[in-house]
Amino acid sequence: MRAVDVIARKRDGEELTAEEIEWLVRGSVSGDVADYQLSAWLMAVYLKGMSPSETIALTRAMASSGRILDLGELAPRAVDKHSSGGVGDKISLVAGPIAAAAGVIVPKMSGRGLGFTGGTLDKLESIPGLRVGLSIGEILEQARNVGLVIASQTADLAPADGKLYALRDVTATVGSLPLIVSSILSKKLAGGAPSIVLDVKAGTGAFMKTAGEAEQLARALVDVGSACGRRVIALVSAMDQPLGKAVGNAVEVDEAVETLRGRGPDDVRELALTIAAEMVQCAGLAETEAKARDLAREALTSGRALAKLRAMVEAQGGDTSVIDDPSRLPRAPIREMVRSPVGGFIARLDAGVVGTTLTALGAGREKKGDPIDHRIGAIFHRKVGDRVEVDEPLFELHLARPEQTSFARERLLQAYHWSQEPVDHPNVVIGRFAQRRDP
Numbered sequence: 001m002r003a004v005d006v007i008a009r010k011r012d013g014e015e016l017t018a019e020e021i022e023w024l025v026r027g028s029v030s031g032d033v034a035d036y037q038l039s040a041w042l043m044a045v046y047l048k049g050m051s052p053s054e055t056i057a058l059t060r061a062m063a064s065s066g067r068i069l070d071l072g073e074l075a076p077r078a079v080d081k082h083s084s085g086g087v088g089d090k091i092s093l094v095a096g097p098i099a100a101a102a103g104v105i106v107p108k109m110s111g112r113g114l115g116f117t118g119g120t121l122d123k124l125e126s127i128p129g130l131r132v133g134l135s136i137g138e139i140l141e142q143a144r145n146v147g148l149v150i151a152s153q154t155a156d157l158a159p160a161d162g163k164l165y166a167l168r169d170v171t172a173t174v175g176s177l178p179l180i181v182s183s184i185l186s187k188k189l190a191g192g193a194p195s196i197v198l199d200v201k202a203g204t205g206a207f208m209k210t211a212g213e214a215e216q217l218a219r220a221l222v223d224v225g226s227a228c229g230r231r232v233i234a235l236v237s238a239m240d241q242p243l244g245k246a247v248g249n250a251v252e253v254d255e256a257v258e259t260l261r262g263r264g265p266d267d268v269r270e271l272a273l274t275i276a277a278e279m280v281q282c283a284g285l286a287e288t289e290a291k292a293r294d295l296a297r298e299a300l301t302s303g304r305a306l307a308k309l310r311a312m313v314e315a316q317g318g319d320t321s322v323i324d325d326p327s328r329l330p331r332a333p334i335r336e337m338v339r340s341p342v343g344g345f346i347a348r349l350d351a352g353v354v355g356t357t358l359t360a361l362g363a364g365r366e367k368k369g370d371p372i373d374h375r376i377g378a379i380f381h382r383k384v385g386d387r388v389e390v391d392e393p394l395f396e397l398h399l400a401r402p403e404q405t406s407f408a409r410e411r412l413l414q415a416y417h418w419s420q421e422p423v424d425h426p427n428v429v430i431g432r433f434a435q436r437r438d439p
Contacts, residue, residue: 062161
């Protein structure tokens with residue numbers, strides 16, 4: 001088999017066999033297929049697409065390119081969770097502990113932020129001492145003893161994905177639906193959990209800009225995941241405005257803790273409970289959606305979910321005092337409250353503008369490997385649907401240097417759009433997709 005022939009067949013719109021795809025994926029890891037050939041193939045896939053059977057074959061091959069985590073006796077109650085990324089998305093830090101407190105085993109391998117979307121690992125590393133780089137043995141032990149682990153992906157899980165994603169990032173092929181699906185699901189298959197709950201974001205602060213695009217991705221993830229032998233639930237959630245009030249790293253950890261204390265924003269609480277309830281039902285701990293919701297709500301209101309987060313932080317070497325006193329998290333030296341220049345109803349708060357602004361200030365990274373400042377962020381006191389009077393608090397800036405203030409203030413004010421007529425508060429969950437039958 002030759003790479004040039006596989007590239008040419010896809011270039012011409014032909015359907016590749018599972019054997020051809022597996023051969024190419026193996027070659028990407030071994031080095032037998034050169035980067036320039038992989039790049040050409042990725043562009044051919046981007047332009048010509050892939051059939052469902054090709055996407056399934058690619059997902060399986062990428063998952064099998066390294067080790068598949070064996071959860072053993074933990075597997076029946078193990079549920080993985082993934083978000084496609086958004087602005088202010090700290091849901092893993094809330095839904096994970098809620099689900100674990102309700103009896104779900106949550107072995108979650110997360111990623112870092114890139115561009116305007118924040119990463120769960122970056123947020124967790126706001127906690128002094130906390131380690132996310134755990135070995136397979138440590139992940140399994142913590143899953144067994146604590147029931148909750150959030151760690152970085154190890155190098156031997158789906159290594160082909162790391163290779164292909166790095167090339168996609170520099171060849172303008174990230175936006176291909178089959179490549180997105182195979183990238184997400186190959187890592188989840190390698191993680192070993194038999195059930196997966198996915199949160200696909202839709203809006204200006206997400207990779208999928210419209211609900212239609214997000215629904216297409218959600219359906220594809222469910223169909224391919226089901227064909228690969230997993231139970232998959234995909235929710236579509238709104239990301240036209242930031243999720244919650246806090247955007248940043250340390251400020252989002254603070255908000256996650258507050259939510260687990262019962263004092264967080266309504267949208268964060270609602271989405272976290274919805275996802276946790278799906279995880280509870282997938283783990284077989286509740287027969288109905290209503291019962292699963294009750295179990296998730298009780299895990300939150302009883303304080304057991306907060307205790308589960310504390311146990312995870314302790315197990316991963318973090319300073320657990322931040323759970324009781326979030327003021328011990330990294331704090332920005334410059335804080336400024338920005339007040340509303342106009343009165344009226346907030347019609348729009350552009351999450352994309354918020355995300356790119358805070359990334360430029362140092363809260364995120366433009367390219368892989370860039371350092372981030374965990375202290376930088378913003379707290380939005382008023383959001384879409386709220387009525388605001390002139391000079392009322394609108395948002396609070398958390399900055400590293402005084403000279404950042406003017407830029408941050410002006411850019412974030414541009415994210416707001418106003419109406420003199422009442423505006424509805426938007427729903428956070430806008431769609432749900434499940435496989436037609438259990439695998």
